Amino acid sequence: MGHYLVKRLLLMIPTLVGILAITFAVIQFVPGGPVEQMVQTLTRSGVAGETVAVDTRSLLKGQSGLSPEELGQLKALYGFDKPPLTRFADMLGNFARFKLGESFFHHQSVGVLILDKLPVSMSLGLWTFFLTYLICIPLGVAKAVRDGSRFDLATSTFILVGYAIPGFVLGVVLLVLFGGGSFWQLFPLRGLTSDNWAELGLVDKVLDYLWHIALPVTASTVGNLAVMTLLTKNVFLEEIRRQYVYTARAKGLSESAILYRHVFRNALIPLITGFPAAFIGAFFTGSLLIETLFSLDGLGLLSYESVIRRDYPVVMGSLYVFTLMGLVTKLLSDLSYLWVDPRVSFEEGGQ
Incomplete structure (x- = not known):
């Protein structure tokens, strides 16, 4: 019984990490992230109450008035200035201490x-x-x-x-x-x-x-x-x-x-x-x-x-x-x- 319990507890770790890794990897390829949304908000212009859509890809290339330094500051604000593996490792370390991070939009833990x-x-x-x-x-x-x-x-x-x-x-x-x-x-x-x-x-x-x-x-x-x-x-x-x-x-x-x-x-x-x-x-x-x-x-x-x-x-x-x-x-x-x-x-x- 004790051997089974220890084995199951140890198996939870790779299972949990695997689920988080798959989700984290999918997130990297999903367009319209928080940086892109913020860039679009900052560079959006309106005429007579109408909003003009902006191509987020061109925004990230600095083609809509934002300098590379400003884009870098936005990425650092949301933690995207680090490589994906580094961010994933940092996230796992925080989760191990039950530090779940802070919401980008609610500004709460x-x-x-x-x-x-x-x-x-x-x-x-x-x-x-x-x-x-x-x-x-x-x-x-x-x-x-x-x-x-x-x-x-x-x-x-x-x-x-x-x-x-x-x-x-x-x-x-x-x-x-x-x-x-x-x-x-x-x-x-x-x-x-x-x-x-x-x-x-x-x-x-x-x-x-x-x-x-x-x-x-x-x-x-x-x-x-x-x-x-x-x-x-x-x-x-x-x-x-x-x-x-x-x-x-x-x-x-x-x-x-x-x-x-x-x-x-x-x-x-x-x-x-x-x-x-x-x-x-x-x-x-x-x-x-x-x-x-x-x-x-x-x-x-x-x-x-x-x-x-x-x-x-x-x-x-x-x-x-x-x-x-x-x-x-x-x-x-x-x-x-x-x-x-x-x-x-x-x-x-x-x-």
Whole structure:
């Protein structure tokens, strides 16, 4: 076990560096970087309120009024005055000390930006996570016990229809129906809280928050129900059809005793092992379309804007954090097998 844990931790380092290296290499060939954008802004001219586009390639050659010294100062400002390998090595050294750099456009630390946007994405992600597990596991068990019944058919139809509808499309439908579109205005259109939230009492604050989060969480959750529900159903069906179940029935045990004392414990193994990754991942869930649709300023919107604006410190810093968390949660998922089923072995030839 200790040998396996050390090996996995050591493998995380080249994996993390490899992902960062590939992304960093791609960035070097993407046009319209921060230097080019700043040069274009400085040299742009307007006539009668109309903006004249400028060729960024000619700008970088100093053909639009900026001297080579001024271009050099701009490159030094954004850290592009060093060779790519040197910049990559410096970035890895800073990341090792959890110094994620400073945003080119927000003029804030990347870590501060992520922490500022995190509560919004956490609200959306955690509610989606808990509702998915609270609905899918009981529903999947009920479908497995009633396999082939009308209940099984009706619920399968419902969850598959929900799975086929993209979350942002469902969000638009919910806004039209219940957000003051063409029918009823039962829920607010934007934000997590009202403007006067600070003036409300504790109970009113909780109710106001739930009122605002209802539609975006519904739009995010419905599409996640199908996979977890059908996985739960199939796992329980497989366990119900095993020989030990028939033996337990032959001994006279009730169906509820068989289900909850024997089947439930064995069937939950593949479900629980995915729990750590799903739970920690919920803290960093950022749905761009859902956040944009409901005007939620979270990590999804931050990542999208960073890519569009070529805010490389935010892109690389957030990628580093999310990749590191993904590798750690994958390790926790593997280790959770030992907690759920001690028979699992990570030694050579033990699996």
